Amino acid sequence: MNKLVITGANGFVGRNVGKFLARNGFDITALIRKNRKKAVDFGRSVISKDLTENNLAKSVKGSDALLHFIGKGRQTADSHYDTVNVVLTRNAIALCKKSGIKKIIYLSGLGVDKKSTLGYFISKFKAEQEIIQSGLDYTIFRPSYIMGKGDPLSKVLLGQIRKDCITIPGSGKYRLQPILVSDVAQVVMKAIRGKQFSKKTIDLVGPKTVTYNRFVRDLVGSKTKIKHIEFEKAYHDAIRSSESEFGVDDLSVLVGDYVGNHKKLGIVSGVKFAKYNEMLEACSLS
Numbered sequence: 001m002n003k004l005v006i007t008g009a010n011g012f013v014g015r016n017v018g019k020f021l022a023r024n025g026f027d028i029t030a031l032i033r034k035n036r037k038k039a040v041d042f043g044r045s046v047i048s049k050d051l052t053e054n055n056l057a058k059s060v061k062g063s064d065a066l067l068h069f070i071g072k073g074r075q076t077a078d079s080h081y082d083t084v085n086v087v088l089t090r091n092a093i094a095l096c097k098k099s100g101i102k103k104i105i106y107l108s109g110l111g112v113d114k115k116s117t118l119g120y121f122i123s124k125f126k127a128e129q130e131i132i133q134s135g136l137d138y139t140i141f142r143p144s145y146i147m148g149k150g151d152p153l154s155k156v157l158l159g160q161i162r163k164d165c166i167t168i169p170g171s172g173k174y175r176l177q178p179i180l181v182s183d184v185a186q187v188v189m190k191a192i193r194g195k196q197f198s199k200k201t202i203d204l205v206g207p208k209t210v211t212y213n214r215f216v217r218d219l220v221g222s223k224t225k226i227k228h229i230e231f232e233k234a235y236h237d238a239i240r241s242s243e244s245e246f247g248v249d250d251l252s253v254l255v256g257d258y259v260g261n262h263k264k265l266g267i268v269s270g271v272k273f274a275k276y277n278e279m280l281e282a283c284s285l286s
């Protein structure tokens with residue numbers, strides 16, 4: 001498998017995974033939105049609004065796998081979760097079938113479950129079901145926070161540092177399992193090539209489980225002021241403005257205390273994951 005299609009190729013994950021795969025000999029068609037600032041600097045860029053353009057199937061025909069990295073973590077009156085997370089996944093499946101692509105790799109979310117009442121998770125679960133029922137070969141990853149230089153969470157924290165104070169919603173005792181984006185790229189490459197990933201749903205989590213309090217302190221250092229704010233206030237701000245640092249569902253995911261199975265990921269992938277301190281250094285908030 002050497003020819004790939006990546007949706008959301010200009011996003012943080014798509015860009016980093018795409019560059020890694022290109023360096024490792026893959027021929028990549030990068031699907032990007034027209035309103036992005038520039039084309040990616042790997043592979044061949046193709047503009048697509050919603051993956052349904054008439055000529056798109058011809059552009060990606062002969063590809064071995066599609067990496068579906070488009071996702072929405074915050075919704076507004078003008079942009080609903082289902083429009084992006086479900087409908088575009090359905091369109092990605094249709095594109096695979098029109099162009100003869102047999103394999104799809106999808107980034108869902110850690111904590112996604114049929115019993116969830118959270119809108120974001122519900123949309124991700126629906127997307128997973130679209131893929132599972134598609135008849136395509138698939139690998140669904142459920143990631144914790146994917147970290148690296150320029151990742152979304154680090155950007156939030158960097159913005160707070162510039163205001164001279166990090167704010168932590170609630171107790172900060174909820175846990176996460178951050179994973180370095182270069183490790184994600186290695187796992188994805190294994191999933192493209194390895195039969196052990198066929199028709200699997202796997203947690204995409206790092207080797208260390210850490211509280212948000214500890215993670216933030218480790219990431220920003222001892223000199224940065226950190227204060228806790230009442231979760232009620234953080235939630236209130238998220239409801240009132242789409243410009244708040246965390247969206248309503250961002251907060252719900254953060255405090256959900258979701259923990260995955262890193263041991264299984266390590267056994268299936270065979271990847272040697274970065275140590276916790278190496279991941280922190282790679283984020284580089286300076």
